[in-house]
Amino acid sequence: MAELKQERAVRTREAILRAAAEAFDELGFHGASISMIMQRAGVTQGGMYFHFKSKKELAHAVMLAQRDFVRLPPGEDGLQRLIDITFYVARELQRNAIFRAGVRLAVEQGEFGLQDDTAYQQWVEQFHALLVAARQRNELLPDVDEAEFAQVLVGAYSGTQLFSQIATGRADLPQRIAALWSYLLPSIAMPRTLTQLRATPELCGGAASDAAS
Amino acid sequence: MAELKQERAVRTREAILRAAAEAFDELGFHGASISMIMQRAGVTQGGMYFHFKSKKELAHAVMLAQRDFVRLPPGEDGLQRLIDITFYVARELQRNAIFRAGVRLAVEQGEFGLQDDTAYQQWVEQFHALLVAARQRNELLPDVDEAEFAQVLVGAYSGTQLFSQIATGRADLPQRIAALWSYLLPSIAMPRTLTQLRATPELCGGAASDAAS
Known part of the structure; x- marks a missing residue:
């Protein structure tokens, strides 16, 4: 069960990163918004916050990935x-x-x-x-x-x-x-x-x- | 008289460009604000608007200068x-x-x-x-x-x-x-x-x- 949960967390993080990258590519950092990225990735506010605390943290992760x-x-x-x-x-x-x-x-x-x-x-x-x-x-x-x-x-x-x-x-x-x-x-x-x-x-x-x- | 006025306009434009450049250097485009730049340059809203219509236009001018x-x-x-x-x-x-x-x-x-x-x-x-x-x-x-x-x-x-x-x-x-x-x-x-x-x-x-x- 713990393994399944971890696997799902990894997939969610990956989905957020991809949605964020797409949004940043189109609109740049200031043009993209957290809510738009959440919608594209299909995650809740809680799911987003579990992985990334701010748009800056998210941009940092996309940059490093x-x-x-x-x-x-x-x-x-x-x-x-x-x-x-x-x-x-x-x-x-x-x-x-x-x-x-x-x-x-x-x-x-x-x-x-x-x-x-x-x-x-x-x-x-x-x-x-x-x-x-x-x-x-x-x-x-x-x-x-x-x-x-x-x-x-x-x-x-x-x-x-x-x-x-x-x-x-x-x-x-x-x-x-x-x-x-x-x-x-x-x-x-x-x-x-x-x-x-x-x-x-x-x-x-x-x-x-x-x-x- | 017209010449004096033109000379003053050139000096005002230069003062705005310098104040804008200082602000952009410190804070970046999104960090700097038009009102901060007006204050630093010592110009009124009318004086600013005569030369530059938006922050983007101002940033473009600093880039080209x-x-x-x-x-x-x-x-x-x-x-x-x-x-x-x-x-x-x-x-x-x-x-x-x-x-x-x-x-x-x-x-x-x-x-x-x-x-x-x-x-x-x-x-x-x-x-x-x-x-x-x-x-x-x-x-x-x-x-x-x-x-x-x-x-x-x-x-x-x-x-x-x-x-x-x-x-x-x-x-x-x-x-x-x-x-x-x-x-x-x-x-x-x-x-x-x-x-x-x-x-x-x-x-x-x-x-x-x-x-x-």
Whole structure:
């Protein structure tokens, strides 16, 4: 019985998070309301309050759950997978409203009084692990500092997606990511690796098969 | 008489913009109020309404005025000046609240229903002009597309300052800008130019003299 109850609580929390993410994606933090989110999630005030005490707490949770809302494609760890993931995330930002909400809240968090870099550091850790794998595969130039470059990449990527969102509603994001890589890769990849890498929107992240489905 | 009146109108508009920028920097868009800004600027409701019809219009104006609130250091156009300006802007983001407000509003504009990339494109134009000068001075590698790299740099810079603001309140922004340049410069600068460029916080943007004053 206790297990069933816990399972239901997990499902309710998940339903609230999804409804909140949808509302925040459409309307932003100040535009969305707790009552609207409760209605969308089909939960009572008591159910909401059991999981989240305020809209700010809810927004914080959506921001931190951004990694749970995107399923990264499998692949062999290394530089190519790092590149593939950046294109995959670009496509997810275009089509996955729930993931997009987490990213939007991480960017606009100043507007509701948060200053928490956890969501950014989660990406830093992910990218760092792939860079460590790339180092082991002898794909990186000797001077590259894997930890430093992971931070640089998350910062550069965040601004690229922000600029693309404001300029074109993210329609040109894959092209902007390809341009960013074209100016970063020669500084990090071994010449032999550089000639083998694919860093263009057409060839990465399963864009072609998605478009066909 | 008409000229005096116009002059006064310009001064009033400027006073309102500065008061608004200070309020937005401290409190964000939703935290600041029109009445607070009127009080700080010392203007009446009529004076405010003559210049700005809503808080959103005011925030938009502060966002677009960000270039007026920062005086770029002089210097010979080219790659070194481009680098110097990025470090100078980093220091201004740390100490110039009015400039910082314009940047903050450009990042968080989604939260108050704007989607306007003008402020970003102003920086793209500025950077592009410096890259064209760098090309004329034969400082750029043949493959570099000046217009494209200007876009890449503004995107990467925007995210770097956002990440730094959330992670450390921008305390580490100059170091992050130096790291970004260390991975971009080898892809854009001629080898001869690369050895002569200074792209470290200590040597750029007059940090030393400011610290002493």
